[in-house]
Amino acid sequence: MTQDELKQAVGQAAIKYVKPGTIIGVGTGSTVNYFIDALKPIASQLDGAVASSVQSAERLRKLGIEVLDLNSVDRLDIYIDGADEITPHNAMIKGGGAALTREKIVSAVAKTFICIVDQSKQVDVLGQFPLPVEVIPMARSYVARELVKLGGMPEYRQGVVTDNGNIILDVHNFEILDPVAMEKAINNIPGVVTNGIFALRGADQVIIGTSQGITER
Numbered sequence: 001m002t003q004d005e006l007k008q009a010v011g012q013a014a015i016k017y018v019k020p021g022t023i024i025g026v027g028t029g030s031t032v033n034y035f036i037d038a039l040k041p042i043a044s045q046l047d048g049a050v051a052s053s054v055q056s057a058e059r060l061r062k063l064g065i066e067v068l069d070l071n072s073v074d075r076l077d078i079y080i081d082g083a084d085e086i087t088p089h090n091a092m093i094k095g096g097g098a099a100l101t102r103e104k105i106v107s108a109v110a111k112t113f114i115c116i117v118d119q120s121k122q123v124d125v126l127g128q129f130p131l132p133v134e135v136i137p138m139a140r141s142y143v144a145r146e147l148v149k150l151g152g153m154p155e156y157r158q159g160v161v162t163d164n165g166n167i168i169l170d171v172h173n174f175e176i177l178d179p180v181a182m183e184k185a186i187n188n189i190p191g192v193v194t195n196g197i198f199a200l201r202g203a204d205q206v207i208i209g210t211s212q213g214i215t216e217r
């Protein structure tokens with residue numbers, strides 16, 4: 001199976017966790033796009049969705065699913081999203097699609113974070129994928145210098161402005177042996193909105209598409 005077929009398979013596999021009459025949290029990316037497409041037959045049974053990006057919101061609306069403001073929702077049973085890397089302990093790097101801040105906020109509200117990935121996203125140690133950091137534009141150079149002090153090589157993601165009006169620094173050269181400590185350390189730099197390590201709140205469930213079939217843990 002191709003990587004795209006594996007993404008489609010995990011998107012479909014996540015549908016069984018969507019209960020009629022609920023509001024769901026929906027992430028961002030190509031894997032999540034397959035999940036949204038798979039919602040089509042049950043779209044009318046949902047009470048709505050909270051999306052982590054303008055892109056996902058538009059895709060949900062095309063299916064007739066009402067997209068709600070997070071401020072009008074006090075609980076989400078599930079949040080479904082992809083990842084750029086995931087460890088056996090369910091710590092992740094996210095933000096390849098620049099939606100990391102909203103992803104972190106919406107997932108924080110959800111009771112269960114279900115991560116859907118193809119097998120290529122599995123790693124033992126986070127950091128091969130450059131770590132996205134969302135930064136207030138005026139703090140870009142300062143934050144970049146602080147990230148160098150932490151051992152990283154930040155690269156400005158040219159031409160990208162997040163849904164929140166900020167910029168992204170992609171940090172190369174990190175070997176993230178303690179994801180919780182690193183997540184906190186980077187978030188402590190003034191000017192950082194958030195970083196793409198999801199370890200303080202990792203995934204609760206993971207659906208993995210492999211060439212041998214779907215596995216869950």
Ligand SMILES: O=C(CO)[C@H](O)[C@H](O)COP(=O)(O)O
Nearest residue numbers: 029030031082095096097099
């Ligand atoms: O964090 C994300 C977007 O900000 C995505 O979940 C992550 O980049 C994975 O994307 P894809 O499913 O396209 O491989």
